[in-house]
Amino acid sequence: MKILHTSDWHLGHKLYNYDRKEEQLHFVKQIATIVKEHQPDAMVICGDIFDTALPGIDVQTMFVEALLSIREQCKTMEIVVTAGNHDSYSRLEIDKKLWNFVNIHIIGNVSSDYQNHIIKVGNQGFIAAVPYCSERNFPPVPDNEAGNRQSAFFQGLLHSVATLNSENLPVVLTAHLAVKGCNTTGHKVEKYETTECVGGLEYATTESLGNGYDYLALGHIHHPQWLDKEKRSRYCGTPIAVSFDEAFEHSVSMIEISEHGAVPQCTTLPITELRPAITLPNCQEGTSFESAVELLKEQLDKNVYVRLNIIAEQGANVTECNLKLQEILQNYSDLKCRFCLINLIQNTVTTKIEELPNKSIEELRDLSPKEIVEIAHQYHPLSQEEQDLLTSVIKAVNQEFKNV
Numbered sequence: 250m251k252i253l254h255t256s257d258w259h260l261g262h263k264l265y266n267y268d269r270k271e272e273q274l275h276f277v278k279q280i281a282t283i284v285k286e287h288q289p290d291a292m293v294i295c296g297d298i299f300d301t302a303l304p305g306i307d308v309q310t311m312f313v314e315a316l317l318s319i320r321e322q323c324k325t326m327e328i329v330v331t332a333g334n335h336d337s338y339s340r341l342e343i344d345k346k347l348w349n350f351v352n353i354h355i356i357g358n359v360s361s362d363y364q365n366h367i368i369k370v371g372n373q374g375f376i377a378a379v380p381y382c383s384e385r386n387f388p389p390v391p392d393n394e395a396g397n398r399q400s401a402f403f404q405g406l407l408h409s410v411a412t413l414n415s416e417n418l419p420v421v422l423t424a425h426l427a428v429k430g431c432n433t434t435g436h437k438v439e440k441y442e443t444t445e446c447v448g449g450l451e452y453a454t455t456e457s458l459g460n461g462y463d464y465l466a467l468g469h470i471h472h473p474q475w476l477d478k479e480k481r482s483r484y485c486g487t488p489i490a491v492s493f494d495e496a497f498e499h500s501v502s503m504i505e506i507s508e509h510g511a512v513p514q515c516t517t518l519p520i521t522e523l524r525p526a527i528t529l530p531n532c533q534e535g536t537s538f539e540s541a542v543e544l545l546k547e548q549l550d551k552n553v554y555v556r557l558n559i560i561a562e563q564g565a566n567v568t569e570c571n572l573k574l575q576e577i578l579q580n581y582s583d584l585k586c587r588f589c590l591i592n593l594i595q596n597t598v599t600t601k602i603e604e605l606p607n608k609s610i611e612e613l614r615d616l617s618p619k620e621i622v623e624i625a626h627q628y629h630p631l632s633q634e635e636q637d638l639l640t641s642v643i644k645a646v647n648q649e650f651k652n653v
Contacts, residue, residue, distance in 0.1 A: 250290050250373040251373075253284065253291070253292040254483070254503075255295070256294060257297040257491075260273055260298060260311055261301060261308035269489075269524075272523040275521075276488040276520050276522075277315040279488075283501065283518055285322035288325075289323065289503065290327065290371065291326060293421070293423050296332055296333025296380060297468060297469065298312060298330060299337075301335065302336060320353065328352065329354045331425060331468075339358075342355055345357075357380055363406050363409040372418070374418040374506065375414060376420075376421045377462065379406065379423060384397070397457065414509065420464075421463065421464045422462035425467070428467065432472045434472045436471065436494075464481055473486030473502070483504075488520045490522065493554070502518070523552065525553050525554070529545060530544060537562075538570060541558070541559045545586070554587045557591050561593045567593050618639075
């Protein structure tokens with residue numbers, strides 16, 4: 250069985266209010282070309298079809314036309330679409346019965362009937378498709394009321410597939426969630442008292458997703474990666490970058506499985522981005538405002554999004570830097586480059602801590618307010634306004650002690 254694995258299209262996504270429809274159509278056309286060339290038995294889109302639960306009519310139309318154009322390249326191919334945490338399952342499923350007429354299966358919600366999640370791919374294999382669902386909302390499983398509903402559902406689904414798989418055909422399981430141990434580059438990891446979340450989702454483990462599948466097709470994490478040494482569990486990643494922090498190659502994955510139990514063979518097929526998102530300079534240290542402007546000027550005639558890493562001078566702020574930059578850009582017309590934001594990096598203190606003054610409370614009392622401020626400035630750079638404010642506070646405190 251040959252499966253094209255893709256996910257996290259985020260149709261309708263805007264990067265700093267720039268419309269990205271042209272870029273999204275560009276990657277859809279590339280996927281259509283891949284389908285035409287490779288003629289897969291099935292394509293799975295593992296969630297986050299849309300960027301928001303309420304996509305505009307134009308974005309929904311783009312999705313419909315995208316599916317039909319891809320479908321046209323291989324009419325025998327099954328297409329399986331599952332909802333992600335960004336999607337509204339009810340909106341996805343509204344035309345579900347119509348889609349079935351052209352072998353496109355839309356699965357937006359988790360059902361207690363496992364048959365609603367199982368797609369037979371001709372005589373090639375099975376797809377067990379699971380959309381995003383929070384752990385507590387999985388249907389209860391008989392005799393497992395006190396156990397993990399999510400884990401029980403996945404294992405129950407795979408058991409149902411096994412009872413149908415008398416010919417020992419390959420089995421593909423899909424899911425949209427964060428799996429423990431994944432590379433979260435490009436995502437914000439949120440830490441709470443006892444848990445960590447990625448993109449609002451708590452971690453699951455591959456063990457909790459059951460066994461009996463040959464390939465686990467995952468969505469949600471944008472960085473393409475394998476999760477196990479056996480290479481049976483994979484995030485295919487996004488077709489194009491959704492943020493500046495996704496500075497890695499974007500692609501789709503072509504998976505081939507010869508028989509049930511065989512190790513999947515994966516071919517990574519790169520997707521060319523119409524308008525890449527780049528950071529200048531491409532380092533965390535940043536550069537001066539003047540140097541960053543010169544780097545930006547080199548990109549003005551290129552189809553790119555740009556973020557600038559600028560070292561903050563004393564008293565500088567993002568608003569002032571943006572205003573200065575906008576004045577400079579007004580002198581240029583017909584810009585292809587899309588400037589997005591300044592990432593203002595605080596100037597780090599290069600002096601080693603052990604080399605800085607180490608004063609006791611008694612010693613500090615003998616110093617003037619100016620001397621104390623100078624020491625504080627060595628530990629953490631202060632703007633002139635901050636130095637003046639700290640000086641005033643120290644003087645006020647000293648005066649208070651004199652009056653006691």
